[in-house]
Amino acid sequence: MGIRRKTYLEAAMDKGYSRRDFMKLGAMMTAFMGLESSMIGQVTKAMEKATRIPIIWLHGQECTCCSESFIRSSHPLVADILLDLVSLDYTETLMAPSGYQAEKSLHDTMTNFHGKYLLCVEGSIPTKEEGVYCCIGGKTFESIVEEAAEGAKAIVAWGSCASNGCVQSAKPNPTGATPIHEIIKGKPIINVPGCPPIAEVMAGVVVHLLTFDRIPELDRLHRPKAFYSRRVHDTCYRRPNYDAGLFVESFDDENAKKGYCLYKMGCKGPVTYNACGVIRWNNGVSFPIQSGHPCIGCSEENFWDNGGFYKRLPNFPGFGIESNAYKVGLGLGIATGVGVAAHAVVTNIRKRKLIADGECEQTNVES
Amino acid sequence: MYKYARIEKTLMHPKYVWQLPVRFYHWINALVVVILGVTGFIIGNPPGITTVSEASLGYWFGTVRFIHFVAAYVFFFNFLFRLYWGFVGNKFAKWKNFIPYTKAHWVDMWDVLKVDIFQVECSKNPNLGHNALASFTYFLTFIVFLLQTLTGFGIYAAMSPSWFPQLFAWIPSVLGGDIATRQIHHILMWFFVLFAIVHVYLVFYHDYIEKNGVTSSMIGGWKFQDKDKVEREKD
Numbered sequence: 001m002g003i004r005r006k007t008y009l010e011a012a013m014d015k016g017y018s019r020r021d022f023m024k025l026g027a028m029m030t031a032f033m034g035l036e037s038s039m040i041g042q043v044t045k046a047m048e049k050a051t052r053i054p055i056i057w058l059h060g061q062e063c064t065c066c067s068e069s070f071i072r073s074s075h076p077l078v079a080d081i082l083l084d085l086v087s088l089d090y091t092e093t094l095m096a097p098s099g100y101q102a103e104k105s106l107h108d109t110m111t112n113f114h115g116k117y118l119l120c121v122e123g124s125i126p127t128k129e130e131g132v133y134c135c136i137g138g139k140t141f142e143s144i145v146e147e148a149a150e151g152a153k154a155i156v157a158w159g160s161c162a163s164n165g166c167v168q169s170a171k172p173n174p175t176g177a178t179p180i181h182e183i184i185k186g187k188p189i190i191n192v193p194g195c196p197p198i199a200e201v202m203a204g205v206v207v208h209l210l211t212f213d214r215i216p217e218l219d220r221l222h223r224p225k226a227f228y229s230r231r232v233h234d235t236c237y238r239r240p241n242y243d244a245g246l247f248v249e250s251f252d253d254e255n256a257k258k259g260y261c262l263y264k265m266g267c268k269g270p271v272t273y274n275a276c277g278v279i280r281w282n283n284g285v286s287f288p289i290q291s292g293h294p295c296i297g298c299s300e301e302n303f304w305d306n307g308g309f310y311k312r313l314p315n316f317p318g319f320g321i322e323s324n325a326y327k328v329g330l331g332l333g334i335a336t337g338v339g340v341a342a343h344a345v346v347t348n349i350r351k352r353k354l355i356a357d358g359e360c361e362q363t364n365v366e367s
Numbered sequence: 368m369y370k371y372a373r374i375e376k377t378l379m380h381p382k383y384v385w386q387l388p389v390r391f392y393h394w395i396n397a398l399v400v401v402i403l404g405v406t407g408f409i410i411g412n413p414p415g416i417t418t419v420s421e422a423s424l425g426y427w428f429g430t431v432r433f434i435h436f437v438a439a440y441v442f443f444f445n446f447l448f449r450l451y452w453g454f455v456g457n458k459f460a461k462w463k464n465f466i467p468y469t470k471a472h473w474v475d476m477w478d479v480l481k482v483d484i485f486q487v488e489c490s491k492n493p494n495l496g497h498n499a500l501a502s503f504t505y506f507l508t509f510i511v512f513l514l515q516t517l518t519g520f521g522i523y524a525a526m527s528p529s530w531f532p533q534l535f536a537w538i539p540s541v542l543g544g545d546i547a548t549r550q551i552h553h554i555l556m557w558f559f560v561l562f563a564i565v566h567v568y569l570v571f572y573h574d575y576i577e578k579n580g581v582t583s584s585m586i587g588g589w590k591f592q593d594k595d596k597v598e599r600e601k602d
């Protein structure tokens with residue numbers, strides 16, 4: 001208690017950034033959060049005044065691509081200010097201390113800032129075999145998250161792993177990988193899905209938390225509405241090709257060269273809620289569809305189990321790898337047609353009498 | 368000679384069975400289901416028609432989707448109307464016909480199976496309205512209608528901010544995302560195809576066997592019944 005933490009501005013100045021850089025960051029963050037430009041002042045002011053929120057950033061069952069994405073956000077200050085600024089008090093991947101000191105720092109943050117710190121969780125929680133599949137410092141990840149969640153002000157679930165299980169929860173989910181919101185109850189949880197999520201989206205979520213001191217508006221799946229309310233399809237620059245019925249038929253055809261819509265190549269843009277079409281990746285350079293690859297729906301629940309990345313329709317459960325609703329349906333349709341034809345033939349034999357003169361009498365096939 | 372045998376023996380008595388709203392419902396439904404099925408197929412797997420080279424010059428796929436959505440609205444409200452008519456319509460239209468909550472209904476269903484499907488018995492008592500098995504099938508159909516509406520408007524909700532589709536916006540989150548919802552929508556579509564095959568066939572079948580004018584009854588509303596039987600019923 002009583003430890004004075006620096007404000008974001010102070011921290012940035014210490015790092016050698018100018019006030020001008022800081023103002024730019026404020027403007028950028030305002031734009032990312034989808035706020036009006038008149039809010040720039042408020043956001044910047046809040047970042048100037050607010051003292052750094054203590055952050056505990058835990059890593060569970062994951063590949064760290066979320067962290068990798070975060071440290072590559074477009075404004076140098078984002079990584080610097082947010083990682084440093086938000087002052088990661090504990091994060092296995094990036095913090096300097098290790099071993100006993102690291103655990104101590106985690107413990108200190110939890111006790112000194114009880115009820116005030118933000119808990120970020122990257123990766124899912126394995127629950128099978130009592131959670132042995134992910135242990136850190138001799139404790140299961142599940143118990144670490146539970147312990148850290150207890151005193152957290154809010155929880156951010158980074159990436160698809162933490163928000164919906166991602167690849168390790170794909171069938172048959174050998175480790176019982178479980179997203180955070182299914183284990184931790186009674187705390188505000190913000191899901192930021194994506195494999196990984198876009199760096200600016202991650203930054204936007206954190207800045208929102210620290211400028212307004214409350215969680216951003218969320219949708220039914222606890223995702224921030226500012227970034228996940230629209231489908232990739234709705235912001236995709238290839239959309240006019242979709243509406244005009246101009247589709248790529250194979251990756252090496254003329255249509256692919258012309259940049260037609262990737263719908264028939266299995267693009268999941270129409271069923272995926274993410275901001276890739278707007279914010280894009282790597283400083284806004286590009287995003288999968290722009291590089292000619294269909295969206296694989298990485299921010300959607302079960303995107304690994306929903307059939308191939310290059311097929312629009314998922315496999316039909318129980319009918320083999322190459323089956324889909326269309327093929328199974330067609331088979332059933334043919335079977336029904338055959339059944340109906342057979343019934344018609346039998347009717348003409350067995351109900352001959354009835355048809356001929358209305359006599360209620362069955363005619364057996366033998367007679 | 369045989370053609371007239373039945374008429375000679377029995378007098379056919381016309382009975383007004385399907386009221387005008389029921390007939391309207393039926394044909395509107397038939398029309399929009401066909402439209403929905405065809406456009407749905409095209410949307411699910413669009414043909415490679417490339418008549419223009421610039422996206423700004425064409426919009427055919429958008430039009431197909433538009434037709435699908437308009438038809439979906441018609442389908443849904445027509446369906447709602449039919450549910451309403453199940454409460455205010457005549458005895459053949461009443462909701463009670465459709466839900467097998469009595470033992471008698473299940474017994475009747477078994478009879479229909481024996482007479483018409485397996486053909487091991489002959490009919491003692493052809494029905495005037497829907498037969499027991501048919502009404503139960505329609506009950507299942509209504510459930511599929513409902514599911515198809517929920518999943519369809521559920522995935523449509525993301526495309527329209529207006530209040531009506533927004534009522535369905537919660538559905539994909541319950542079913543595990545838009546991908547899963549879309550898959551269910553596709554699977555259920557096949558129910559309509561199978562239903563149509565069997566339905567049309569059985570209409571022919573009943574008209575052929577029972578000679579009760581079932582096909583035209585959905586246009587004019589009248590069915591025919593043995594005069595003997597009508598008299599028997601009166602007693």
Ligand code: SF4
Nearest residue numbers: 063065159160161195
């Ligand atoms: S959410 Fe998916 S992407 Fe992020 S760390 Fe996990 S595997 Fe990598």
Ligand code: SF4
Nearest residue numbers: 233236261262267269
């Ligand atoms: S490429 Fe994908 S996201 Fe873009 S318009 Fe086509 S289907 Fe939609």
